Amino acid sequence: MSSPSPWHTIGRHDVLPATKHDDRARFDIVAHLNAQIAQTLSPRVKTAYEARARQAFRLRHGRDPVDRHEVAEAMQREPAYRVFSLVRRNTMEIRQHAGRQLVARQAEALRDRAKWANDGARTLQLDPTLEAPRYVSAVDTHLMRGGYTAERMTDDVTNPANYDAGMYATTGGAGGPWNDAAGRALVDWLKREHPQFNPRRIVDLGCGLGHNTLPLRAAFPEADIVAIDVSAPMLRYGHARARSLGVSDVTFMQADATKTPLEDSSSDLVFTTMVLHETSRQALPQIFLESHRLLRAGGLTVHLEQPPYRGLDPFEQFMRDWDGRFNNEPFWSALHESDLPALLVKAGFGAGNVFESRCSALPPSQTVIKNEDFGRAPSWYVVGAWQAAKGIASLG
Numbered sequence: 001m002s003s004p005s006p007w008h009t010i011g012r013h014d015v016l017p018a019t020k021h022d023d024r025a026r027f028d029i030v031a032h033l034n035a036q037i038a039q040t041l042s043p044r045v046k047t048a049y050e051a052r053a054r055q056a057f058r059l060r061h062g063r064d065p066v067d068r069h070e071v072a073e074a075m076q077r078e079p080a081y082r083v084f085s086l087v088r089r090n091t092m093e094i095r096q097h098a099g100r101q102l103v104a105r106q107a108e109a110l111r112d113r114a115k116w117a118n119d120g121a122r123t124l125q126l127d128p129t130l131e132a133p134r135y136v137s138a139v140d141t142h143l144m145r146g147g148y149t150a151e152r153m154t155d156d157v158t159n160p161a162n163y164d165a166g167m168y169a170t171t172g173g174a175g176g177p178w179n180d181a182a183g184r185a186l187v188d189w190l191k192r193e194h195p196q197f198n199p200r201r202i203v204d205l206g207c208g209l210g211h212n213t214l215p216l217r218a219a220f221p222e223a224d225i226v227a228i229d230v231s232a233p234m235l236r237y238g239h240a241r242a243r244s245l246g247v248s249d250v251t252f253m254q255a256d257a258t259k260t261p262l263e264d265s266s267s268d269l270v271f272t273t274m275v276l277h278e279t280s281r282q283a284l285p286q287i288f289l290e291s292h293r294l295l296r297a298g299g300l301t302v303h304l305e306q307p308p309y310r311g312l313d314p315f316e317q318f319m320r321d322w323d324g325r326f327n328n329e330p331f332w333s334a335l336h337e338s339d340l341p342a343l344l345v346k347a348g349f350g351a352g353n354v355f356e357s358r359c360s361a362l363p364p365s366q367t368v369i370k371n372e373d374f375g376r377a378p379s380w381y382v383v384g385a386w387q388a389a390k391g392i393a394s395l396g
Contacts, residue, residue: 002039004031004172010165011177012075014244015113015237017102026098031090034172041084043317048080049315068317079143089326090313096143099162107158107375109214112220114157117240124239124254132230133256136281140328148208148231160209160237165213174361174378175211181361181378182273182304183212187219189359189382193301199223199268204293205257205287206275210238210250217247218271223268225250228260258286260294267294270301274380277305277335284338288347295387301344302384304359340383349385357382 007027010016019027049071057065065071075081102255103110118124133151141147152161167179175181190197200223204213207227217225229235232254239252243306255261258276270291276284290299309317341354360379 002035004028004035004174005168006173007031007169008148009173009177010168011179012150013119013241015110015157015161015240016164017106017110018051019102023098023102025344026094027166030095030098030166030169031172031320032260033087033094034170037084037088037091041080041087041247043076044080044183045075045084045319046315048073048078053078067314068321071314071318072321079101079268085322085326088322092143092170092327095166096145097165098169100145103158103161107153107156110157110161111153111155114236114240115155117243117278118179118236121239121243121248123251125251126232126235127254128232130230130254130256131257131278133283135331136219136230136278139330143305143328148229148234151233155236155257156233157237157240158233160231160234161167163234164209164211164241170250171378176361178214178393179211180215183215184378185359185378185380186212186231186271186273186302186304186360187215188362188391189302189357191219193357196271199299200267201226201267202271203228203260203262205260205270205272205291206278207238208234208275211244212273213238214242214245214247215251216271226262226267228255228257228311230254258283258290260290261295265292265296268299270294270299271303271384273304274306276303276340277329279335280331281334284335285343285347288344288349292387298383298386299386299387301349302382304380304382305338305340306336307381308338308340310339342382344385349387353386353388355382355384 001278007024047342053074054064061286065074094169104270118180135150136147139147144162148159148288152158167175171179176184202216202220202223202225204216204225204227207213212226213227216223227238227250228377235252242248242250249262272287276287295301302329306320309320312320321333323329341356344354345351358379359382
């Protein structure tokens with residue numbers, strides 16, 4: 001079995017939680033359990049489906065399952081899937097418990113370090129009157145208690161610190177030491193597919209900690225970059241993290257991605273990275289409408305997600321749907337059944353300017369232990385649209 005990168009190879013910054021030996025060991029156990037799930041248990045689920053469950057379904061119905069729901073019917077009592085699912089769920093619970101333990105004992109110190117980094121900065125713009133939508137505030141996403149918006153003290157940053165430290169264990173280091181694989185993949189896609197594109201203003205909707213925002217700063221050093229999120233704790237931590245990494249010219253703004261305070265036709269690139277599945281049926285088209293409103297002529301909106309279920313075989317749909325059933329991702333299934341290109345057209349983008357693509361993460365610039373725990377580099381489905389005219393680069 002290929003081994004995941006150990007936690008001690010994570011990228012260091014001033015607000016990363018301090019760890020002891022046992023903390024790092026817990027995270028490494030999580031990473032190895034995830035590697036076991038991906039490399040050992042998941043293939044056995046496929047074998048069980050092919051050898052037993054599909055055959056039993058065929059005997060009952062006279063045909064193979066045609067979608068993820070029928071595969072779920074066939075697999076609901078299959079021991080291989082039940083073991084896979086139990087271990088995967090328990091692994092996420094262990095990861096969250098380890099993260100909570102880690103940040104709880106240093107909550108005040110983390111808060112104070114973030115406050116010191118953020119003090120007096122005009123680039124952190126919080127809105128205490130903003131009410132986070134229920135699809136964010138009412139969900140313990142990824143089993144993280146309180147989700148992205150929880151605050152247990154004034155200026156709290158404990159959940160973001162938990163998220164930052166634990167993500168490396170969840171992915172086995174596949175996102176690189178800075179957990180920024182999606183941002184690096186987007187930059188690579190832009191440079192490869194549209195090398196003349198030179199955005200003057202870039203907007204990251206649903207930036208979270210800004211993991212995937214900062215690669216855009218490195219790629220487009222002259223651009224004005226605004227990173228938007230509804231969560232004040234995430235923005236406090238993300239802003240402090242960016243400043244500790246030497247980035248002091250990205251604006252972290254608290255706002256709803258469906259209705260930002262930015263001006264009409266003020267931006268050249270509006271993007272999201274693995275955010276749409278954490279929204280809702282009502283918010284998703286509004287985010288596309290907001291992207292359309294923000295873009296100048298020749299501007300680009302682009303969104304990285306897991307691939308839609310259309311075109312995937314029923315078994316793969318079923319396996320990818322696990323997060324929607326067991327990992328507190330209530331919009332996961334509906335998002336991946338949505339026709340995102342059609343929603344972009346409905347938002348006002350011309351059908352000829354809407355596109356679908358794929359992108360993959362490049363190796364990080366830092367040297368880390370080779371990680372192959374999931375058998376391939378992280379990759380994403382890309383959906384987006386040009387404003388007014390396909391391929392017209394913004395003039396810098």
